[in-house]
Amino acid sequence: MLTEIQIGQYLDLAVAAEGVVEPELSRWIAICKSGRYSIHRPLLLGATIAGRPELAPVFEVYGEALGEAFQLRDDLIGVFGDPEAAGKPVGLDLEQHKMTLLLAWAAQRDERVRKLISRQEWDTAELLDRLGESRERVERHIDDLVERACGATDTVLLDSAWRQELAGMALEVAYRNR
Template identity: 50%
Template sequence: MSTTRSAASADVRTAREHLVRGAEQRIHRLLAAEVAKWSSLGHGSTDLVAAVQRMMDAGGKRLRPAFCVAGYLAAGGDPERADEIVDAAAAVELLHVFALIHDDVLDNSPVRRGVETIHVTYGREHQDRGLTGDPRRYGEGVAILAGDLSHAYADGLAARLPAAAREVWAELRAEMIVGQFMDVRAAAESLMDTGLARWIAVCKSGHYTIHRPLALGAAVAGRTDLDELFRRYGTWVGEAFQLRDDLIDLTGDSAVTGKPTGQDTAGYKMTLLLTLAAERDHRVRDLVRRPGRDRPAAADLHTLLRESGVAVQVEHLIGELVGKASALLHDAPLPPPWRAELIEMAHHVAYRDR
């Protein structure tokens, strides 16, 4: 029996991975066509496309396409008639590229996926070539436009999807952007509120990483009736995903993650880690509220967070969230191999190291 279950799990994983690779190939073909389209103009006319391609080439976990494809296959979608789900999964990954490029500008991050971020590259190019204007504004401008272009490509792919899937797509985009705005606003206003911190984690990351990609895939397969199941599963697993991100930023190894550790603390992000620590320790509250928020204060804050013990509390919450998501799937109206696969995927995203 266990051998049968193992073979079934391998089959569903192979089918998922095959379609995710198809989505990657779809993106690369699209970007190659765009380079050919714009190259005749010269004057760096393909630089924005190249920036999107560079982000794709840098790797990444491809979690959102994986959950999108999983939603489709778990809902009974035909792996042999996969054009629409490949487009959907490619759109989700291109939207993620858009979000990453803009996020790097918002956070002033120097490195992403182990390579220099786009705004840094073009800011330095501006300076090296002695161009007119402010190098930083130029670099950020190029990055914003590259992100916008990736978003446009994503929308172009999503426009081909069935009407029900396009509705999910619209919600996915709006939630992610509003959640990102609330993240920025909470940091600017020093809103040390644990409830808000958890809402932001779900809205800016959880829904668009887990819930909506699953629902998008299911909608492509014609199974909008699974949305409530995927909403509950995706909200729990999505929050666990973001909380793991927060822990990685606090204690992770930048050589493994491909980005600097401590970026959230340096940006005074009102994560659950920080808001829980603020409830316990007046020194954390005082540092967050300190005028100017200089680098020494951020370094002290990072040390306090590491020593506060809140990481253990957040780790426990991650376990609770994954446990609830796994229990939900035991009696879910899905094929047994997909119940097992989604449980495995929940553990993977919640307990990763990068």
């Protein structure tokens, strides 16, 4: 877990410093930073302790999908959130030139966004104006990730109470406002 989060944090900083616009790399960073550390590996540890090794592949799919959704929601909150509800300043990711999936998809689609992020100083107000379509795409991707996570639990014998608990956690993690 420690190695994965270190790799994710390193890549997050390196991609921001280099201005790399690569959506798949942005997704991988989200998985390393959050997917494996906060959801997948803890569930895997619990399954191992409980003597349920057959849950490992299920928890890998569930954990990585939900962990990515968690990070993507965090990215959306960081750009569009209410600072009071979020409990943190918004806009910091743009100020720090973080190449989130939201921004990578926008840059891939929009020449103006590519020009804005190629500058040393970013016009964050103009960037915000141009992120609407990518925001919708990220929201749809989060929906798909939640569906994938919850669907993974249907592939193994699991008590319905645990299945409901995991589905509830998926909704809470992916659709939170802070």
